[in-house]
Amino acid sequence: MLRPSRISLNAIRVFVLVAEHGSLKRAAEILHVTPGAVSRQISSLEDMMGVRLFRRSNNSLHLSETGEAFFQQVRPSIHSLHRAIELATGESRAVNVQAPTTMASRWLIPALVDFKKRWPDIKVSISTHDSIGLRDAQPADLYIAYSPASDPLPGGDILIEDRCRPYLAPQLLSQIVDPSDLSSIPALQSTGSNWDWTAWLQHTETPDIALRFDNAFDLDDVAIRAAIAGMGMVLAPKFIIHDDVDAGRLCALPQSPEVLLGYYSLHMPEILNADAKTFIRWLKDSV
Template sequence: MPLPPLNALRAFEAAARHESFARAANELHVTQGAVSRHVKLLEEHLGLVLFRRLPQGIELTAPGRALLPELTASFERIARATRLVTDGDRELKVASPPTLAARWLVRRLSRFQELRPDMRVTLGIICDHGDFLRGGFDLGILDVQTDLNRPARLEAVPLRPEAMTPVCSPALLAGPNGPLRDPDDLAGRILLHPYVDRQDWLRWARAAGLPDHVALEGGYVFETLEMAIAAAIGGLGVAIADLHLIREELRSGALVAPFDLVSSHGTGYVLFSEKGRFDEPKIAAFRDWLLAEVASDGISPPSI
């Protein structure tokens, strides 16, 4: 039997991996109808039904389930082979959340370029694994909570934990609501949340023995940690922040950390890539350098 058309194989692999013609179309930058036609062509070529078309979506048949992992592995091998024979082995696309990129990663890249002047590093911004896959990145960094939803085609290694604790402007230490001396004094204060789920404050409040409502009621919610930090410096309220990212503000006195309690439970970052790619020379070089940077900060990687 001659080989099936490559586009048909690619459309089936994406649709099967996503369990959706629509999401496959988005990944391949074609229409949903084009994906459906390619899959139908492959089914006719093989003489097999690969998907059950259901009212609520699609479902792989037994032949489809058997074909998917073989095709995924084959496309990954083709991609690796292509990178090896092009100048892609000298270009590295890395992505991370915006605050981590601006406050931690960007400031270190010059040291990597000194070690590997032959490599060109491009830094991008992601908020989830979908951003990583759509952007065609080689390496990504995400927080451990977001990484819980990591697709099966990706693998991760621990990078570093966070050190979360409340911080505020020095002026708020003795504000109109009284001094800020222990966690109980947070009651009635304006809390600044770096993420809409408010989980960073909630984890810290529970570690401090405070009731959940202290962390979950009121305050201001921001889309990034950078915005919450800026609001804290401006005196808007008390933020929860990673001490590793605000060292300059603490040294200058723009921010103060009023409590000794630091929470690292359930927080941190992982470094991830597509399965099998961590052994590629350019990726291994950046991974090893990044882990050495973490170690030089005296930070131990988290467990995942």
């Protein structure tokens, strides 16, 4: 029986890189070796373990069922090992942050101006996604995830509460005879099932109102821009659109209450490098 101690840790590190990027070539570029050297490491690991970790066909590479299970088990340990080495050696590196697209583009990225003034030598890389919950496709040091208030995501620190109300362009509001008649105001859809509008109506005790959705968008940010253009009212938290409110491009629908619809939560590994810790302290102080 093969003892785990005989398995090459470097081969496992190479395997994790290939699995994360789905490419021998990309893993080779990161490791500064040839794709052939990466391929040999993978083949050696498979031979030592006696299993096939990848399925190969037509120049494509996909994890096998066994490979996927192995990847999910070893990936967190490999990343923790890297962070432990960086922490012990004091090595500085970029802080990689994953965040929802609208939150990143309309709040986090503008706020980074302050961070860069304070710590100009720390490079921050941001990747975005449009999904609810944690997204594992792209490894990062810190994850900002969104979850509905009805189904909060466990294991994270709440960073910002998503308290929403309808906003619209002042020129559109001036054309509305009765702002309390929600069914007369075009509403903008930015979620597939309109769960946000449904939850808002339920919390305001008006669940039977039939909103008129003339336009639908796949991103909150796009729906906000449509609201600025006067196309309808959008459901949004103040921290996301405060610049547009201050500039007079948007205003709150009169007498409409704020409702807690969800949470932006911060998720991080147990071991962090010094730069990531600095970023987290700044992030929490900025909200």
